[in-house]
Amino acid sequence: MNVFGRFRGHVVAVIERMAEDGAIPSGLDLARVAVEPPRDANHGDMTTNAAMVLAGPAAMKPNAFASLLAERLARLDDVADASVAGPGFVNLRLEDSFWHARLAETLQSGPAYGDSSVGGGEAVNVEFVSANPTGPLHVGHSRGAVVGDALAALLEKAGYDVTREYYVNDAGAQVDKLAHAAYWRYLEALGDKVSEDVIDGFVRDSDLEYRGDYLIPVGARLAERDGVKWVEAARDEWLPEVRAFVIDEMMGLIRRDLDALGIRFDVFTSERGLVAEGKVEDALRFLEARGLIYTGVLDPPKGKKPDDWEPRPQTLFRASAFGDDVDRPLRKSDGAWTYFATDIAYHLDKARRGYQTMIDVWGADHGGYVKRMQAAVKALTDGRCALDVKLCQMVGLFENGEPVAMSKRAGAFVAAADVVERVGRDAVRFIMLTRRNDAHLDFDFAKVTERSRDNPVFYVQYAHARVRSLFRHAAEVFGSGGLDADALARAAMHRLTDADEVGLIKVLAGWPRVVEGAAEAHEPHRVAYYLHALAAQFHALWNKGTDDANLRFLVEEDPELSRARLALAQGVATVVASGLRIFGVTPVEEMR
RNA sequence: GCGCCCGUAGCUCAACCGGAUAGAGCACGAGCCUUCUAAGCUUGUGGUUGCAGGUUCGAGUCCUGCCGGGCGCGCCA
DSSP, X not given: OOHXXXXXXXXXXXXXXXXXXXXXXXXXXXXXXXXXXXXXXXXXXXXXXXXXXXXXXXXXXXXXXXXXXXXXXXXXXXXXXXXXXXXXXXXEXXXXXXHHHHHHHHHHHXXXXXXXXXXXXXXXXXXXXXXXXXXXXXXXXXXXHHHHHHHHHHHHHTTOXXXXXXXXXXXXXXXXXXXXXHHHHHHHHTGGGSOHHHHHHHHHHSOOOOOOGXXXXXXXXXXXXXXXXXXXXXXXXXXXXXXXXXXHHHHHHHHHHHXXXXXXXXXXXXXXXXXXXXXXXXXXXXXXHTTOXXXXXXXXXXTOOOTTOOOOEEEEEOGGGXXXXXXXXXXXXXXXXXXXXXXXHHHHHHHHTTOSEEEEEEEGGGGGGHHHHHHHHHHHHTTOSEEEEEEEOOEEEEETTEEOOOOTTTTOXXXXXXXXXXXXXXXXXXXXXXXXXTSOEEEEHHHHTOOSTTOHHHHHHHHHHXXXXXXXXXXXXXXXXXXXXXXXXXXXXXXXXXXXXHHHHHHHHTXXXXXXXXXXXXXXXXXXXXXXXXXXXXXHHHHHHHHOGGGSSOOTTOHXXXXXXXXXXXXXXXXXXXXXXXXXXXXXXXXX
């Protein structure tokens, strides 16, 4: 429970008491009563809209209601002042002692500070990356990877039971094309044992989409394992074998890329597996039994009729009954399932595994797919399960302000592993989280490693390193005893009287609310903004010591005060580390 | 043509299920190093929240219509 939730309880209790006393009508609906930080800190520490939302139903003027409420709130423990402002806000200013106690709590909780139970143990499935197993991850994938992983960690901290899942698209035509390319590399790898003519013939007769070098070692390994076994074999024979082999290899590559980013999955679900187990038929039977599948002819898209358009009867899902624009095809003309059909089966599978909330992280180019998938989930679960789709916009790569060419057509995409190697895992992860997922993100190689204030990674890390440096210094001055968090939790917090010291504690006290808000909104970027603001406040306080020696963290002749300030610094380090942990970024001990 | 996302300070972006005087950083102006890390800090200038309506005590936020940008648009994944 964050401090605002705690005070909301107090405010509600006071309002109920007012009703008992007959000061206001009883039976008011208090659901809309909120206790929040005011936008402007000058208004106080907390504000409530109670008078504004209740005045109407109570047939009172907001300001009259607010005055009554403020009068009673002022009598609460910890409340230094309660006043009415603006259209009927009641602002609370709390005693410093209240905030001092929060700092002690922070230190006692340590890394668990900010943990919340709002999730109530609810099972949430976060599916992300899910890149086709046709090659290494590129930089675009890494954004989705980081966003999904951080969102999962955030939800865990907020008390959800999270599964990180990767959906392996190993059943479509793409992996057959991949297998052909791997077979070509296999023939090449056999060298003298296969004539140039055979290879040339194969290349001529096949549509080789994947010509990247990364398949060369795959072909070599296949040749090593199976020798010439598949050279004379019919396509029907070698295709399943080579396909399985190359998918394995590609998933190995992808796992290595994910490792480099520090990302682990709990579950890999195979599309081919779903199909083989008959889950597509299951799902479609389910929809059919509800009359949601029919054979029909779709209208061409308005204003953009494809040249080869011809009306054609198709097996369709009644997506339009669940909010989609048109009904959607389930079967291709060759009889195979569409991607959508297997995706329906996959989402039904997730729902049946007990996830009431599913989150899919996709690239922005899949935006047109969101409505139909949500329609399908609605239909499959009778509206009981929610599907939230986070669309990640493109990442623009820059080198000192110059765009890095990255056209997919030219095959010049930048590998995720290369970016990690260039700037490090921590920088990649943090920067990818400094924007809302649906906003474009510019990633400049030079900037993300720059040691300056406009590099948020550096700025936040520096705050943590500064605290660690401070403790190293403190150990020299005061000895290392009594500097652990438990001991500091008992420090004389009442010595922290400067407005900026108390102000910094207030920022720390806001952390649990940030966790809850960001988790419920599925918006990990809020953590990045919070950490940046926290670092700024800390650096500001630190620097006040430059102007006024009395405000330095370490005052040699006053160990009691020093220990209180060390407690404050430790609180900052704890929260920064806590936030960075959600991001999968390692807090540093010193800047190098 | 239709759908989705976006439009906030010169630039890059925040604004917590509708809250008070819309905030940060960069850039620009003015200060701060015999002092715990100045790789930094303080402070100032800067806004018709794309436009026009609507909803209400209150709108950047919700609704409608325009304008501009991005993505997508029957069997690809």
